[in-house]
Amino acid sequence: MLNIKNLSVSYGRKVALTVPKLSINKGEIIGVMGKSGSGKSTLVNSCLGLIPFKGRVRIDTDDVGILMQEQHYVDTMTNQKMIEGMLNTRIKRDKKLTELIDFFDFSDQLSLHFKNLSGGQKQRMSLIMVLYQEPELLFLDEMTTGLDFESRQALISQLKIYFKQHQTTVLMVTHYAQEIEALADKLLVIHDGQVKAFDEPKNLFKQYIGYSAFIVDNHTEKSIKVQQPEDEYKVARRLIDDGDDFRRTQSDIELVYTEVMKGQRA
């Protein structure tokens, strides 16, 4: 669905992003993580052709959607009029649109103006408009940044159901490991404009952590890596004896991300 070869993006003399090779298959959901300024949004913008780049970006569809972190629409009309104008349809006569509005629980906000919506509602409205077009490839750029916990949870749950139903290919830039855990099939870690890792989370877990890990005091920096199943009991026993709070994991994305960033394999 998306193939990148020798991508290079520069801002002035500074090389902001280089991706030698990256392929995303149809129906895959890719979570992109990295520090601020690492090149995540640059990747999205270059895929969309919004910034100049060198190399090749091939997208096997014309049905591409994007949801950006910040949404700005005009404030001169109600949300209903704006949705109808942008999508060239009438809500009343459009079953698909009505279903989407109901799915994202947005009916009560149709009569409001965009400026009066909360952050979560703004994102839901944009999602309705983006998903109405049934994009085969969807870019989500930090869509939940700034949202409160409940709004983020609700949005993720809704998207999880939607993506499962529609087999959408998604490239999702996020700072939240929880979103990757809930939605992504693969994790792409970008650091200083370079791809540090790209694989399924469970494979990355095996490569960078091992069999399992114990996260102490809910802090990934204080994790204990376990390489063999039989070692788990000993580690757990020691932590209990020490009176530590801990949890065992075989999939924690935050831990995977932390270890990938350290660059130390198991």
Add this chain to the structure above:
Amino acid sequence: MIKKRKLVFEFQNLLGNIITLFFGFAFAPMMALVFGNSYANVPQALNQLYLGFFCTIPLSMVFVGFSSLFSQEVEQGFTLRAELFGYSRVSQALHKFMALTVFVLLSSIIYSWIFLSHFNLPLPNAVIIGQMAIFQILNTAVYFIIVFILTTILKKFSRVYGISMISYFAIMIISGIMGNMDVGKLGDYLPIKLFVTNYTNHLNDTDYISGKIGLYLLILLGILGVILKVIVRNKNGNKHQY
């Protein structure tokens, strides 16, 4: 190319902007009535006044109303979003221009009705009305392209609006709508000045046609169109999807 709901969207966008409504619809009749009452018994002066403020309608609608709306849309990234929803820059421009033109013609009709009925002046001849309508459309197109180019280059509301307001008053002063500035030979080429001068005495003629004004506007439109095409092409040079 033209999408009905998008056109309705642009109408609503203009209707929701108080600046467009005030300067586009209220400014011309308000000012013309205020000044007109001093010349109530001088038909030629009233004709001149009528035509002068008639010309301010597209000027106000585009330079004051549209420039404020459009520059904010560009600054806030709405234009880009509309592109991502499948409306190219050209398509957006076309919808906006059509909505503006309808508003300009509607405002021109309302203004004419208010002014002519207030001063008991006869309705201009049908041929002249047709020419006046064409003049308004061509003027709207010229101003529209100027503001579109300005916004595409400058992007920020404050910059665009500053320049468009300066241009607005400059055009009104140079064209003689505001004050009586002597611009020498330049006056022979200014469409608004030519329009007011030429039509003041011909509002009721059945066979008067001034092709020169239309020709000047078309030449201007052609030049601006080429500039716009170059600018839009350069700005879209790195896009491969939309």
